[in-house]
Amino acid sequence: MDGVVGALLYLRAMSLRNAVAARVKRLRQPKYLIGAVVGAAYIYLVVLRRMSARGPGGAPRFPQTVPVEQLPMFATFGAAILMIFVALYWLLPRSRAALSFSEPEIAFLFPAPIRRTTLLHYRWFSAQLRILFTSLLLALFSTGWSFLLGNAFVRILGWWLLLSTLDLHAVGSSFAITRLLDRGMGSLRRRLLTASIAVVVIGAAAGATWLSLRAPTDDELTGAAPLASYVATMLSTGPLGWLLLPARWVVQPLFAQSLVPFLMALGPALLVFVVHYVWVLRAEVSFEEASIAKAEKRAVALRALREGKGARLTERKAQRAPFNLSAAGRPELAFLWKNLLGSAAYLRPRVALIAAGVIVIGCSWITRADHDVLRNVVATAAMFGAAYTLIFGPLVARWDLRLDLPNTDVLKTYPLRGWQIVLGEVLAPVAVVTVLLWLMLLAASLTFLPPQATWWTPGVIAPAVIAIALIVPLLCAVQVLVMNAAVVLFPAWMPLGIQRGSGIDVFGQRIFFLAALFFTTIAVLLPAAIAAAALFFVSVYIVGAVIAGGLALIAVLAVLLVELGLAIRWLGERFERFDLSAELRP
């Protein structure tokens, strides 16, 4: 074996072995072990059991979802979709050919005496792990397509062949585009040329096909199934059929109904694969410079991701301060100020005020103009939006310790108590999500059409809206605090350092975490709900429903505030004792 090839195979094999060993090693930590057990159980119960296409007694677990006679039609649509992907490779804006190498790979391999074709093979071989994993996932998801005698491995092979060919086409097309760029053809001209060729070729093929085909009958236009059958016939007949033939060859193994047709379909698919392989290998295009730039960009994005900042590929711009921060005053507000600067530029008090004005004017117009349908649509959308924001907003709004975890050492040198840092950190996400919810609540309350009930009066609606508006920030705070507690208690679960958030154990931890988030939120809300209900039912007979409702609201707010206060203080103490470097030790 060529010494270089041996070295590259060694590099890949050792990287894989060490990555697996590191994952296994960290299972010594109970939190990872529990995560692995939960993740494995989930994968087995939800996914792997489905892999077996036959249940007890040999009966098919999943009935064949597509009749055998319709398989060619699905293969035709698959080929058409694949062709669209191929067209996108040529049409979408792309710079010079850049292959995916990591920064260490570039540092070691590019200056080394390694042939270009060897590098290409290495890159192809490295991509196989990702492609095989994707094939496995797709095979799992396509379990319901129980063609291929329900054989999972044959399905994986089919997906692998398709994805590998597509991957080679991506590389080959990028090489071809680079050649065009080298010859002085700009990105716009290239896209126009590609689009023109696509329009002319597909148009000519479609036109010729159209001429050679009969027009659809009325029956074929009556439903989706007959229409689909008609379109598939058109796509597989005449010149358009020829045009789609290579793509059809590639997807055909996936649509074979038994082993023999699969093996027969394998030949043409392999032919397309080999043609692509030769195309890529023979292209004399320089990819090194662009690959270095791509690797640097990926490394920056990866670092940002590991630091919980999201994979930012675009350059961040300086923003105007959300409000004036004087040197005197509560230090917690400095964190709100700082973290708002880390959020999107439009999440500002001024924008919220303008949005509120637009909502009031727009909703008032809808209400006055008696557009009941529109009014219902707006009210329903606002309520669904509010529910969605309440559940997912605190997960998405990460401008708190989730973002600041890498700066823990700096934060801990500040002359502040732990609870002050925690309180300051959670203010921004709570404020942003709360304002969004208030805006949706405003829209919903202005457009809501009350049911025809005598008690459902503006006198009831207005206090209810105010009560919800008062409770909302505390609900957000509960969720944001739970997530920040997770950061402080289990920082290794976060995407930080070399132990990235991946693997079956981390997958299990996430399931575990979501369950914990749900139950913690319930546990926090329960005392408030009990206190409010008790106070309401005790006082309603004495002071009436309105005052009793007010007392219940005060009880909810008081209980939640006390709980939040205690949680912030407890989390602050944990933060003071928190040592990120120790937490991330394997």
Added chain:
Amino acid sequence: MIEVAGLSKMYGDFAAVNDLSLAVRPGDVLGLVGPNGAGKTTTLRCVTGIIPPNAGRVRIAGVDLSTDPIGAKRALAFFPDEPRLFEYLTVSQHLAFVARIYGVENHEAIARPLLEEFEIADKADELPSALSRGMKQKLAIACGLLHSPSVLFFDEPLTGLDPLGIRRMKNSIVQRARAGAAIVLSSHLLHLLEEVCTHVLILKRGVKIADGTLSEVAAHFAHGEANVSLEEVFIRATGGTES
């Protein structure tokens, strides 16, 4: 000004720092040296209140770090080897944020000369991503100096600085010591320590091997030889091996 007694820090069974005691008076610059993994950074993180030690007492400017961490932290500044900046705050916004945290009134009057001293005044509206590694280091130091700390801890302060930046940094450290600050400086650059430090403390495997003035430590390991360099002292003290 800095008093450390019996400081220990354990990670499981591993003692990163073991029964360490030291004292740095106003005007002194203590050089903390040792092989990789000797416990220098752990020591700095313990004495700055970033991580709690397992044992020992730390007093900063006369304030006990464990009983009054806020009071102690008001007096100190810590400069880690890797400048930790908020990527979405500009240079001036960093200073405004730190000013609020420390309650520094009229911070702009203090910040301006600092930015000029470190030659980043023209970068006031730039984000850290637009700064070089050395400029980021300078910004981190400017932020740390904004509240005029009397105790300073530097971890590899010269990393990433250009020759002019190194000279300015050395001068800055010496000037602040002359102004009465107590300074601890951890570095592998022994020539820096020879130029800047009044005292040196050698750590190995978390244990203090030697401390004192440069001449005292040199004399301890000189075995009668004259003009023994700090590098030679270091090698003799640590046995020429890592940790």
